[in-house]
Amino acid sequence: MNTLPTAADAAPRSYLDAAHGLRSWLFTVDHKRIAVLYMLAVTFFFFVGGLAASLIRIELVTSEGDLLTADGYNRAFTLHGVIMVWFFLIPSIPSVFGNFLVPLMIGARDLAFPRLNLISWYLLMGGGLFTLLALVLGGVDTGWTFYTPLSTMFSNGHVVAVICGVFVAGFSSILTGINLIVSIHTLRAPGMTWFRLPLFVWSMYATSIILVLATPVLAITLVLVAAEHLFGIGVFDPRLGGDPLLFQHLFWFYSHPAVYIMILPAMGVVSELITASAHKRIFGYRFVAFSSIAIAIIGFMVWGHHMFVAGQSMYASMVFSLLSFLVSIPSAIKAYNWTATLYKSDLTVHAPFLFALTFVGLFIVGGVTGLFLALLAADLHAHDTYFVVAHFHYIMVGAAVAGYFGALHFWWPKITGRMYPELWGRIAAVMIFCGFNLTFFPQFLLGYLGMPRRYHSYPADFQFLHVMSSAGASILAVAYALPLFYLAWSLRYGQRAAVNPWGAAGLEWRTASPPPVHNFNSPVVVDFEAYDYAPEAARDRL
Amino acid sequence: MSGFVRLWPEQASHYAAQVDWLVIGFTGMMAMFVVPVFVFMWVFIFRYRRGHAAERDHRPSGSLKVELTWMVLPFIGALVLFVYSARLFFEARVPPADALEIQVTAKQWMWKFQHTGGQREINTLHVPAERPVKLTMISEDVIHSLFFPSLRVKQDVLPGRYTEMWFQAERPGTYDVYCAEYCGTDHAAMTARLEVLSPSDYQRWLEGADEGRSLAAQGEALFRQFGCSGCHGAASVTRAPPLEGLYGRSVALADGSRVVADDAYLRDSILLPQKQVVAGYAPVMPTYANVMDEEAVARLVAYLRSLADPRPEPATGPSEDNR
Ligand code: HEM
Numbered sequence: 001m002n003t004l005p006t007a008a009d010a011a012p013r014s015y016l017d018a019a020h021g022l023r024s025w026l027f028t029v030d031h032k033r034i035a036v037l038y039m040l041a042v043t044f045f046f047f048v049g050g051l052a053a054s055l056i057r058i059e060l061v062t063s064e065g066d067l068l069t070a071d072g073y074n075r076a077f078t079l080h081g082v083i084m085v086w087f088f089l090i091p092s093i094p095s096v097f098g099n100f101l102v103p104l105m106i107g108a109r110d111l112a113f114p115r116l117n118l119i120s121w122y123l124l125m126g127g128g129l130f131t132l133l134a135l136v137l138g139g140v141d142t143g144w145t146f147y148t149p150l151s152t153m154f155s156n157g158h159v160v161a162v163i164c165g166v167f168v169a170g171f172s173s174i175l176t177g178i179n180l181i182v183s184i185h186t187l188r189a190p191g192m193t194w195f196r197l198p199l200f201v202w203s204m205y206a207t208s209i210i211l212v213l214a215t216p217v218l219a220i221t222l223v224l225v226a227a228e229h230l231f232g233i234g235v236f237d238p239r240l241g242g243d244p245l246l247f248q249h250l251f252w253f254y255s256h257p258a259v260y261i262m263i264l265p266a267m268g269v270v271s272e273l274i275t276a277s278a279h280k281r282i283f284g285y286r287f288v289a290f291s292s293i294a295i296a297i298i299g300f301m302v303w304g305h306h307m308f309v310a311g312q313s314m315y316a317s318m319v320f321s322l323l324s325f326l327v328s329i330p331s332a333i334k335a336y337n338w339t340a341t342l343y344k345s346d347l348t349v350h351a352p353f354l355f356a357l358t359f360v361g362l363f364i365v366g367g368v369t370g371l372f373l374a375l376l377a378a379d380l381h382a383h384d385t386y387f388v389v390a391h392f393h394y395i396m397v398g399a400a401v402a403g404y405f406g407a408l409h410f411w412w413p414k415i416t417g418r419m420y421p422e423l424w425g426r427i428a429a430v431m432i433f434c435g436f437n438l439t440f441f442p443q444f445l446l447g448y449l450g451m452p453r454r455y456h457s458y459p460a461d462f463q464f465l466h467v468m469s470s471a472g473a474s475i476l477a478v479a480y481a482l483p484l485f486y487l488a489w490s491l492r493y494g495q496r497a498a499v500n501p502w503g504a505a506g507l508e509w510r511t512a513s514p515p516p517v518h519n520f521n522s523p524v525v526v527d528f529e530a531y532d533y534a535p536e537a538a539r540d541r542l
Numbered sequence: 543m544s545g546f547v548r549l550w551p552e553q554a555s556h557y558a559a560q561v562d563w564l565v566i567g568f569t570g571m572m573a574m575f576v577v578p579v580f581v582f583m584w585v586f587i588f589r590y591r592r593g594h595a596a597e598r599d600h601r602p603s604g605s606l607k608v609e610l611t612w613m614v615l616p617f618i619g620a621l622v623l624f625v626y627s628a629r630l631f632f633e634a635r636v637p638p639a640d641a642l643e644i645q646v647t648a649k650q651w652m653w654k655f656q657h658t659g660g661q662r663e664i665n666t667l668h669v670p671a672e673r674p675v676k677l678t679m680i681s682e683d684v685i686h687s688l689f690f691p692s693l694r695v696k697q698d699v700l701p702g703r704y705t706e707m708w709f710q711a712e713r714p715g716t717y718d719v720y721c722a723e724y725c726g727t728d729h730a731a732m733t734a735r736l737e738v739l740s741p742s743d744y745q746r747w748l749e750g751a752d753e754g755r756s757l758a759a760q761g762e763a764l765f766r767q768f769g770c771s772g773c774h775g776a777a778s779v780t781r782a783p784p785l786e787g788l789y790g791r792s793v794a795l796a797d798g799s800r801v802v803a804d805d806a807y808l809r810d811s812i813l814l815p816q817k818q819v820v821a822g823y824a825p826v827m828p829t830y831a832n833v834m835d836e837e838a839v840a841r842l843v844a845y846l847r848s849l850a851d852p853r854p855e856p857a858t859g860p861s862e863d864n865r
Pocket residue numbers: 145259260262263305306324325327328331366367368369370371373374375379382383384388391392395396400
């Protein structure tokens with residue numbers, strides 16, 4: 001094995017110690033500090049969105065609408081969706097871990113445009129806080145999907161304000177995407193060829209392509225909604241001469257690729273966690289790498305699967321259905337390759353690995369149920385029911401958040417220089433898995449039974465399953481809050497982390513924990529492959 | 543209902559049973575491709591955990607053959623069910639020609655139904671069993687979606703555009719109906735009841751709910767009331783195309799294109815007359831968008847359709863279906 005000089009002893013101060021005070025954080029251009037800023041931001045938004053989710057689940061314990069008014073309920077799920085999608089999930093892994101890790105993984109000192117990076121954070125915060133204010137003080141009741149003409153002509157909430165917030169945050173996405181793409185193209189260390197890149201970098205690259213190509217479509221669509229709402233310019237409302245389906249086409253043209261913005265980064269994380277836990281090179285590196293790119297490309301061609309019953313042409317639906325089957329192949333490739341990676345591995349089962357397993361389990365259920373929804377005749381029944389709700393929560397919440405937490409635990413020593421308490425990490429991972437399934441599995445049954453989504457009250461027949469779901473949600477809430485406490489605890493009391501506590505390959509594990517301001521103390525030259533683990537297992541482990 | 547927890551929806555139609563079989567079959571097929579992942583993961587985790595003695599030499603790091611196998615096999619498997627499902631979908635989307643027709647109008651937050659015989663109901667829909675029923679639907683405001691869980695079908699109801707859906711219920715009974723597309727404040731209250739009646743009960747219901755005039759006859763009254771006959775009548779001075787025999791015919795438009803005069807065309811001619819102007823006529827027809835709701839338009843359309851019949855008189859009897 002080839003070792004780079006790490007020189008942890010003679011090292012200059014770490015990025016955390018380099019400067020102190022609020023100003024040193026708010027005006028930093030260091031990608032690592034910006035990543036920490038993002039981490040604080042998305043954690044905040046995650047718990048705000050979670051609060052709304054709790055309200056929703058409590059309301060649904062009984063079949064009557066008793067806790068909230070109908071409008072209150074509609075506002076709660078709109079707030080939940082908007083905050084979770086645009087201010088937690090989309091920035092979560094790309095902006096936190098993409099920011100922190102990509103330069104380290106490619107052997108660079110920073111991203112290509114450090115100032116742009118800071119601006120992106122401010123855009124997210126500005127858009128986010130403004131949106132939150134609008135959602136809390138005014139309230140919007142359109143759902144995160146803003147379907148027209150409800151949102152343009154019939155909504156009694158602050159649609160335009162929320163749209164402005166999301167619009168601004170969209171630029172944060174676009175700028176982050178550009179920054180990552182340019183960095184990956186131009187800042188790779190000598191010897192770091194494309195096929196030596198860690199798979200996390202590949203997935204960030206694919207994600208960035210989507211961020212840059214899809215987000216502008218959302219921006220334009222939102223501007224059109226605002227124009228119709230404010231000035232009555234007929235784009236979507238047929239009474240003004242608009243087309244009632246145009247909005248859905250535009251929205252899903254963005255939003256289906258956007259769901260891959262939420263999941264591809266988590267897939268990249270899991271590729272890292274599994275190889276590092278297995279101490280073995282990933283099985284089928286190129287297939288896993290290219291499957292990310294394939295997802296990014298095919299993901300742009302399946303938006304119509306959200307519109308099978310919307311009134312689009314029957315033949316278009318058939319094509320979209322077929323393409324949706326196609327887009328699941330690259331995802332399946334990943335799952336199979338992860339499994340194969342464990343073969344003949346030398347596996348340590350620590351918390352990050354448990355999170356990776358949680359990801360794989362929940363992702364498979366979510367992906368397979370996505371295929372049910374892509375199956376035309378099944379979707380005529382399941383569309384807009386709780387089946388869909390369960391499907392996308394399995395992926396975006398179950399899997400993507402497990403990926404986020406997995407990354408948080410795995411790279412926590414690198415980011416903070418401290419180890420998290422291992423036992424608590426495992427407890428959290430297992431609780432999340434159990435709480436999650438109890439919350440969302442009943443929703444598949446509910447949906448197939450015919451329970452429509454976005455219902456404030458419902459027939460009593462459905463109550464049992466709703467109660468199960470809410471019970472699970474209370475476990476899940478505790479499990480998601482748990483890391484907040486023990487990770488905070490570890491900042492002070494955690495064991496100090498070594499340079500490479502996991503025995504993992506990868507450039508980020510060859511510099512100090514936490515890394516110095518310029519990431520590496522000596523110039524990086526890469527003369528080894530990705531996942532450079534011994535091809536034969538060490539004898540003494542037998 | 544009390545005492546047990548329902549876990550599978552009722553099947554009110556043959557089609558519903560087919561969808562259930564599709565779903566069960568697909569579950570089985572997916573299990574074949576997914577269960578191995580879970581099994582192997584656990585086996586590997588157990589066998590290759592650190593500290594556990596196992597043979598770890600010759601570690602593979604890829605194989606084209608293996609990759610191709612797990613790409614192609616599941617895809618082919620899924621394709622088989624895709625084809626089956628596409629056929630079912632096709633069936634669900636193409637109504638048979640002899641279906642009983644019902645007009646549906648959705649508005650925040652209620653469902654209104656108009657039968658050919660002139661019967662009208664709100665939030666309840668009576669249909670005969672063992673007979674195809676075709677719904678022609680439109681919304682007065684936002685998008686709604688009419689959802690019959692026990693029939694496994696739904697269809698969005700759009701403003702400004704007719705959509706259709708059909709089904710054939712087999713088992714008489716009362717079934718839940720929901721609005722599936724989020725439509726604002728009282729979306730959750732926008733529910734209805736589907737009453738599937740045996741053919742003889744249905745006949746009795748039709749007679750009991752009789753309004754005295756068929757839908758087409760109601761439309762004829764509107765045709766006079768709104769002054770359509772002033773231009774379109776035989777004795778009018780304004781030059782306007784005759785509407786007898788129009789339905790189902792191909793019409794030449796002023797812009798040179800041709801269009802078949804179906805329900806959507808008739809509706810647009812009344813509400814958006816400038817959209818498609820008939821060749822050879824001046825665009826003088828006024829719009830009725832502000833004075834007429836979709837239900838009235840549906841009645842007028844029913845009347846115009848009855849003019850296509852070879853019989854001169856519009857259908858009047860409730861027992862008469864429209865063909
Ligand atoms: C394996 C590939 C996938 C397939 C074949 C698939 C299929 C589908 C289909 C057909 C629908 C529409 C269902 C309906 O509305 O009736 C849907 C909805 C949805 N899916 Fe997926 N999906 C996949 C992966 C994902 C991923 C990776 C995510 C998120 C990270 C995701 C998130 C969503 C969301 C958010 C919705 C519903 C949006 C809404 O209506 O509010 N899906 N999916």
